Amino acid sequence: MPPDAARSAKGHYVVLDGLRGVASVMVVVFHLFEAWSGGDPERQIINHGYMAVDFFFLLSGFVIAYAYDDRWRGMSAWAFYKRRLTRLQPMILVGGLLGAALLGFQHSSLFPKLASVTAWQVLGVLALGFLMIPMTPAAEIRGWQEIYPLNGPQWSLFYEYIANILYAVGLRKLSNRAMGVVVAGSGAALIWMLVAGPRGDVIGGWALDAEGVRVGLTRVMFPFFAGVLLMRLGGRIRLRGGFAIASLLLVAALAAPRFGVGDQRWINGLYEAACIIGLFPLIVAIGAGEQRADGPSVRVARFFGELSYPLYITHYPLIYIYTGWVVDGKPDAARGALVGAGVLAAAVTIAYASLKLYDEPVRRWLSTRLFGRARA
Template identity: 65%
Template sequence: MTDPLPPVAGPPKSHFVLLDGLRGVASLMVVAFHLFEAYAANDPQKQIINHGYMAVDFFFLLSGFVLAYAYDDRWDRLSVGGFFLRRVVRLQPMVVVGSLFGAALFAFQHYSIYPKAGTATPAYVLLVMLLGCLMIPLPKSADLRGWDEIYPLNGPAWSLFYEYVANALYALGLRRLPNGALALLVALFGAALVHLLVWGPRGDVIGGWALDSTGIRIGLSRVLFPFFAGVLLMRIGGRIRVPHSFAVSSALLVLALALPRMGGPERLWVNGLYESACIILLFPVIVAIGAGEQAVDGPSIRLARFFGRLSYPLYITHYPLIYIFTGWVVDRKIPPAQGALVGVATFVAALLFAYACLKLYDEPARRWLAARLLPRRG
């Protein structure tokens, strides 16, 4: 990620621009996946860009890799409190915008697929907005629309909650593990993920946003393997150099996320095996390819840098628009030809809003917070 934050004391480090670009590609795929989801009618067999939700698991892998690269060798100059403060400065400004944006658009989301939306008072919406700004997860009984979301105004914020959980586990102890012990732990996390995917009731990793035993299990399974696999991948020098590395790694990622669902409704375990292979085997290869190229210029690098900067604002602000689009499509039974035009407009609106947030708020806010809260030396 491009962070306008003062560096931790120590030798300067090169930047993985292509990994930022891959995060941007994954964010674009998430938005497209959510738009197509309006026509899936809760039938995963119909979903276009079928595995787009696995972009979140890819985000977790990237995060572990990049955080380990940035901090693994600097804990002698950085306190745990300083680490958490840096993470809050990096992530929290856009969490606040996502919650505010969700509250602002909630009045336009009174559709039948949101059975609880019409019962929420303005005061309660404001309370949920404030709690969302503070990243306080809500129980299912406090949901605003009946979707059991821990952040009802901005559903994707659930993954930021588990990002913070993984960051805390890393900073408070797991960062100290030698590679052998970390590899064993990653293998155990991988086994838990495979068990969820192959023997679970869905055959996919969808879920994690509900504050119940099932939702927590899915959320932890989704974050623990990829995040700490990313840490391990960085430590063991996971780099693969190939020509046109951004194009190659982006194509592999898009293909993995876009393929149809495997196995059909009678053999859910087949899709579970596919997603296990993607998260455990393919995604680390894609990250290693992205990490193998650290060129600083060229058209692909400039494109990667742009979408990398845009990725987080896009991911954390697009879903309030999706609530409206999905309710409109489902309630009014909008045909795909008509919905496609509005879907494209929604996609463009999400991009423009994310870019405006990035330039007018996120980058200036992080610079302001960093100047006041973060020391120039760890």
């Protein structure tokens, strides 16, 4: 690593990856607390943890533009797709297999359809998940209307792929001014959904119906292409202790309480719009401006960065079990906290083992076969 850079290679910012890891941990904690909220976002303790997905989209736009904007002269769209599939698809298989393996432990009053599901249905859902083919509400097996019922968070990868395809087939060719128009228009649509919509939040995107698709596309379009534009405009802020500052800002934003209830839900919508449109780009700019090549904070960022995607894409089968146990078993808070800590530890262990024993070796093998070189 060069002494003046906090990234190990083209397209890989250590501190930005670390921030993705911080957001992934917050997602797991959010889902653990969600088991106690009774489906009411106003009772959720880590209230805005779902906005980590919007932060992921912004990060993805930034790093993809940095990695690929200047490489298209010698690269086809299919070559780009192969690189993205190599990066993302191996762990999608693990998440699906883990969801299928743990399905027998997830029976609960929350998931009424599981009582009658057959092995053939599970195999069919698993195959569709491997191929990233979403399921309609009538066809899914859990009863939560998830497009990937074995591993709910996979829905965000569906929209990640859509944004990647839009970038590759033409939006990457836009000038900064034209990209600014796309970002402004998608930002206006996001604000309208948050402020004028009935809920005042960005929750949703995992159902294959008109509302779910509208929310999913609205959630991905602004942050992803805002990330692209931010990179092109040189969005970097150099601060001493940038990783720590950016992490604290991110955790505070995701952990903030609900703002406004009932007829005042638009207040919460304004807060989320301010985070996604203003604060999250600021956090990414601070992370991109971190210049240290080594040191404790960079080593921590590297660990969180390596863990981020495996943790996000494998933790939810455990959450299904934990949520069903909380709802049906009604444990006291102390017992619930103890078991929840165990779930978090298990999720981190599974993610790290998957990374080292499967994901990195498989990606090296695929990169060697597809591109003639090994890239972890």
